[in-house]
Amino acid sequence: MEDRRQHSRHHTELQLEVFDLHSGQCLGRVADLSADGFMLFSDKPHRADxxxxxRLVSEQVIDGVGEIQLRADCLWSRPGANGQHCWAGFHIIDIEQDQAAALDVLLKHL
Structure with missing residues (x-):
């Protein structure tokens, strides 16, 4: 499979959880992160497309950054081992300039 990423992804030791901006529902935990997107580990499957x-929320505030808001498109979703958890890949499609700068702060910390 061809890797089409423009930016390298970073495995994160930070606890970054993703929440739906409107419902507040937790969508899962970030497994890796780049300037273009993230891979999510979750209890429930996500629908591609x-x-x-x-909101990406960090358990630890890093250089004043504790949360980042963005819009992302789910590119793929797959069940984990024994169907207990799921993995999904998201591409960031819309992020305000100040939020992109906050994302850069987190990426430099990883």
Whole structure:
């Protein structure tokens, strides 16, 4: 499979959880992160080709950054081992300039 990423992804030791911006529902935990997107580990499957408005929330505030808001498109979703958890890949499609700068702060910390 061809890797089409423009930016390298970073595995994160930070606890970054993703929440739906409108419902507040937890969508899962970030497994890796880049300037273009993230891979999510979750209890529930996500539907591919679905756009979500969400908040990435860090358990630890890093250089003043504790939360980032963005819109992301779910590119793929797969069940984990024994169907207990799911993995999903999201591409960031809309992020305000100040939020992109906050994302850069987190990426530099990883």
């Amino acid at each position: 679905t756009v979500v408005e969400c």
